[in-house]
Amino acid sequence: MFKIEFQMEVKDNTVEKTTRALIQESYNKAVSYEDYRSLLASLSAEGKATGPNESEELTEYTILNDKRMKRLDKTVKVSEENTNKIKSLGKKVTWLVLTESWCGDAAQIMPVMNKMAELTGNINFKVLQRDQNLELMSRFLTNGTLSIPKLIMVDSETNEVISEWGSRPSVATKMVENFKKEHGGLTPEFKQDLQVWYNKDKGQSTISDLVKLLNL
Numbered sequence: 001m002f003k004i005e006f007q008m009e010v011k012d013n014t015v016e017k018t019t020r021a022l023i024q025e026s027y028n029k030a031v032s033y034e035d036y037r038s039l040l041a042s043l044s045a046e047g048k049a050t051g052p053n054e055s056e057e058l059t060e061y062t063i064l065n066d067k068r069m070k071r072l073d074k075t076v077k078v079s080e081e082n083t084n085k086i087k088s089l090g091k092k093v094t095w096l097v098l099t100e101s102w103c104g105d106a107a108q109i110m111p112v113m114n115k116m117a118e119l120t121g122n123i124n125f126k127v128l129q130r131d132q133n134l135e136l137m138s139r140f141l142t143n144g145t146l147s148i149p150k151l152i153m154v155d156s157e158t159n160e161v162i163s164e165w166g167s168r169p170s171v172a173t174k175m176v177e178n179f180k181k182e183h184g185g186l187t188p189e190f191k192q193d194l195q196v197w198y199n200k201d202k203g204q205s206t207i208s209d210l211v212k213l214l215n216l
Contacts, residue, residue, distance in 0.1 A: 043059075058101075073114070077202070086216065097152075100131065109169070150165075
């Protein structure tokens, strides 16, 4: 019995070290939010998209997302209460976010993350392209899928994973789950309704979730 428990512990430690190594390697590929926004603007202007499958549909989503993010970069507001909580963060963390240019949820969420990170020197916000980092992505699946955006929160000093979040705020996740349960899948109409919800929510559900993630 003790031997089995010891073997499992060693296995768990091995997995943890491998994940930590992948995260360390990812820092060399990760870019700042500002650099990611510049990339998105360039792709939009050129009619291109990130990832290996550069279809017309994905390039159209990229163009739309660039417009969404431009608007949100200017309009997202963090309440005074949440601002004070974020500024009270007492440890340095890195937010590694896996995404792609065509992801509609990411376009609604990442500007919110950036607004939060700008409020404190203790959040280092870095962006990775999912399809260039599938080995890391595979460690942080959502219900067995490569759903994005996916935030991996890491202790900046130890590279240990503290928590993870994604791919949608909890309220939107519940909306999606309920619709799938009733209809079996997501329709184009529902996806449009979801974007309308994001517009009305103005990032506040994401802020609420991430403040809780930070244990503030």
